[in-house]
Amino acid sequence: MLKLKSELSLPAVGLTGFETPLCEEEAAIQGVVHQFARDVLRPIGRELDKMTAAEVCAPGSPFWSVFEEAAKLGMTPDLLEQFEPAVAHRLESMIGEEMGWGDAGLAVSLTVMNFPLEMARAVGNQELVELCAGKIGCWMITHPDKGTDVGAFDMQREWPAGQPGNKGSMLARVGADEIVINGQCSAWVSNGAVAQVALGYLSADYGNGFLDENGRPHGVTVIIPLDLPGVSRGKPLEKIGQRALPQGEIYFDNVKVPKRFAVALQDEYYGNVASAWSFAGTHMGQVFTGVARAAFEMALHYCHERKQGGQLLIDHQLTRYRLGDMLRRVELCRAVARRSLAYARQSPSGHPWATASGKVTVTEEAEKVVTEAFRLFGGNGTTLEYPIEKLVRDVRAALIEDGENTMLTTRLGYLCQQLYAEGWTQG
Numbered sequence: 455m456l457k458l459k460s461e462l463s464l465p466a467v468g469l470t471g472f473e474t475p476l477c478e479e480e481a482a483i484q485g486v487v488h489q490f491a492r493d494v495l496r497p498i499g500r501e502l503d504k505m506t507a508a509e510v511c512a513p514g515s516p517f518w519s520v521f522e523e524a525a526k527l528g529m530t531p532d533l534l535e536q537f538e539p540a541v542a543h544r545l546e547s548m549i550g551e552e553m554g555w556g557d558a559g560l561a562v563s564l565t566v567m568n569f570p571l572e573m574a575r576a577v578g579n580q581e582l583v584e585l586c587a588g589k590i591g592c593w594m595i596t597h598p599d600k601g602t603d604v605g606a607f608d609m610q611r612e613w614p615a616g617q618p619g620n621k622g623s624m625l626a627r628v629g630a631d632e633i634v635i636n637g638q639c640s641a642w643v644s645n646g647a648v649a650q651v652a653l654g655y656l657s658a659d660y661g662n663g664f665l666d667e668n669g670r671p672h673g674v675t676v677i678i679p680l681d682l683p684g685v686s687r688g689k690p691l692e693k694i695g696q697r698a699l700p701q702g703e704i705y706f707d708n709v710k711v712p713k714r715f716a717v718a719l720q721d722e723y724y725g726n727v728a729s730a731w732s733f734a735g736t737h738m739g740q741v742f743t744g745v746a747r748a749a750f751e752m753a754l755h756y757c758h759e760r761k762q763g764g765q766l767l768i769d770h771q772l773t774r775y776r777l778g779d780m781l782r783r784v785e786l787c788r789a790v791a792r793r794s795l796a797y798a799r800q801s802p803s804g805h806p807w808a809t810a811s812g813k814v815t816v817t818e819e820a821e822k823v824v825t826e827a828f829r830l831f832g833g834n835g836t837t838l839e840y841p842i843e844k845l846v847r848d849v850r851a852a853l854i855e856d857g858e859n860t861m862l863t864t865r866l867g868y869l870c871q872q873l874y875a876e877g878w879t880q881g
């Protein structure tokens with residue numbers, strides 16, 4: 455029904471923009487996470503940004519206190535299960551957005567941290583749940599020789615005919631009782647430099663070679679404790695952005711993992727990759743909605759400080775247009791990120807490329823918002839004095855992180871082709 459106002463008033467607005475009313479629990483959790491993002495993630499993220507990659511990971515670094523502070527929030531993976539799905543999805547989205555608003559690198563670190571535990575819970579393996587609980591985890595799927603190729607599932611459509619698939623640089627031999635791992639993961643694995651446990655995706659030989667008759671690599675998904683003999687690390691990676699997120703190579707020299715630590719063997723492997731990516735890829739949308747919002751807020755504030763043309767920037771019509779354009783893009787990011795998350799959590803059959811379409815839209819829009827905010831700061835934005843320059847560096851990596859955006863969009867196009875072949879849109 456039409457809602458009538460008796461006088462002209464401003465719209466209802468909250469931390470997350472033009473939001474429908476939050477229930478009591480949502481408002482309380484959002485408030486707590488916002489405070490954590492403002493008082494812990496943002497200042498520590500800025501401090502870590504100025505340190506070398508090795509200093510970030512060193513004992514005594516402020517990086518470690520983030521985990522201690524986060525633990526106090528009590529945001530365990532089962533927190534959301536007590537809410538009905540619509541509330542749970544909005545809460546999950548709001549938590550991710552606040553964290554991204556605080557610091558993108560730390561937000562990614564904190565979300566990836568629980569991924570091995572989430573997988574152990576999903577397969578219902580209590581031994582692995584106990585192994586992963588309370589530990590810093592990572593998701594190890596890309597290798598030096600296998601970046602974009604990790605998403606090539608469909609050999610017929612995606613791979614040059616007759617050419618064997620890409621096994622990558624980290625390989626497993628699966629025996630009767632144990633899995634022996636050799637090689638290395640890519641330097642890009644988030645938390646790779648500090649993780650205690652990995653959720654590993656590897657090409658595997660079950661005794662009949664690494665490739666099936668169509669050239670597609672066999673695979674295994676396995677939880678790997680990273681204190682096993684034969685595990686070593688490279689130097690933490692120096693990057694231009696998300697510097698608070700420790701990344702770096704992990705090497706495996708005849709590392710022996712009990713076979714019962716496998717969560718998907720042989721025929722279950724590609725389904726497991728798809729479920730993991732469909733689930734986890736949603737986080738990028740929430741985190742970079744938060745980054746876009748942070749850039750918008752910084753620009754809005756600056757426009758109320760800086761005078762040019764005889765008046766504050768905010769009083770120029772063109773500047774108001776630019777802020778309006780940024781705000782509508784932040785709202786777009788939020789809407790797409792939430793829809794993508796709800797689909798991934800609730801649909802009976804999600805898909806990585808469906809999740810990835812949300813990630814592409816959000817990160818491309820976030821990059822536009824951050825760039826526009828940076829330009830609104832004029833020359834000041836290019837100095838280290840104003841925090842907007844950090845967001846410019848942080849958002850760049852998001853266009854590649856979790857899959858490079860042009861390739862993810864191409865894969866969405868393959869999905870259109872596949873769905874059309876099944877009759878979609880032809881009714």
Ligand SMILES: Cc1cc2nc3c(=O)[nH]c(=O)nc-3n(C[C@H](O)[C@H](O)[C@H](O)COP(=O)(O)OP(=O)(O)OC[C@H]3O[C@@H](n4cnc5c(N)ncnc54)[C@H](O)[C@@H]3O)c2cc1C
Pocket residue numbers: 566592593594595596597598600601602603640642643644645696851852854855856857858860861
């Ligand atoms: C901040 C950050 C965090 C990350 N976190 C993780 C993590 O937690 N775990 C993990 O395993 N990995 C992680 N990654 C790795 C990330 O998934 C890869 O960097 C990404 O998938 C791209 O792979 P690549 O870097 O090897 O680039 P490449 O695959 O070598 O691509 C290089 C360029 O070639 C293009 N290209 C590639 N293939 C094709 C093709 N078939 N046709 C046309 N063009 C093509 C791409 O679009 C790209 O522009 C992270 C990366 C970053 C930057």
